[in-house]
Amino acid sequence: MKKIAMYAVVAVLFAGAGAWYGTHKKPAPAPITATAPAGVSGPVAAMMAETLPNDKGIKEALSKWQGKNLLVNFWAPWCAPCVEEMPELSELQNSELGKKIQVIGIGIDSPSNIAEFTQKVKVAYPIYVAGMSGTELSRQFGNTQGGLPFTVLIGADGTVKKTYLARLKFDDLKADLAALN
Template identity: 30%
Template sequence: MNRHLPALLIAVMLAAGALGFGLYHWLNPGSDPLPAEASGGTLAETMPEFSMPDPDGEERHSSEWDGDILVVNFWGTWCAPCREEVPLLIEMQENYGDQGLTVLGIALDQVEPVQRFADDFGINYPLLVGEQETLAVMESFGSGTVGMPHTFVVDRDGRIVNFHVGLIEEHEVEALLAPALRNEAGSDS
């Protein structure tokens, strides 16, 4: 049996889910991101602790980003909407990074294509990569969705404050980040 077959099957299932989600949004323009209850799972209230390798093979731990506003984006190089979304994530990192926001890309993929893609696109945010590891982290977030990409927003206190399935559009960025930024403004007193 081909050792890449399980990863290929997962990729095909996720791509089919992403295609279905994209078709839904194409047929229903202006629809809001899915609420937490619609994720297909029970979302965690706080960001789970996890460790995964980066593309260089260095083990990274979620606690490295404690105190940051996190945009945790699950994606893959094989996923067309994921690839389309990357320039916006790069821009989010550029525009909000000095405010303590970190985009964290977690790829359901293999190291080589992720590294090539990151180099080609000039990704300016940390990446983690794995296959079964990524699926386990997705599950620990409570994501029961098969759509890719999907994104969680985590505030500085580690609370998951927003969830979005599918391609993030530029006009959705402020609404996506608003709960974390609102918590930020409320804690400045």
């Protein structure tokens, strides 16, 4: 009889905790619904449909880059090769070639870590915060292992021209950029 009473007390405690949690739980945020701009499909459409906060926390629609040649760099502050190539990506953005390509960085980390990083390391291109969902987005571009850095060259027509896993070889990249329209 003692065991039954103990089980009853435990059951009442769990029921009470569940009832309290159910009445105090914050509602789930409404899902973000976005549609890709016309004229693009596949992973480029998925990326263009995203609205991500920049390193200052301001949300921006990535569709603003539609119609431009893009070099999309998936990176993280804790990834040494990612950090090593950032000055070269900034140099590229500021160069003559930078007039025909827009570099954007998609950070795979927390907003606070990325904000802290970009306060210390200045970059000449926009940085967006995707968190772990950035890994899934990079997988859609063919990064099946989720390795970083991962960079995607996208033509102004919305097609993926080339992907690069690991630290960029800038001589090869410049040759690929020269072939863009």
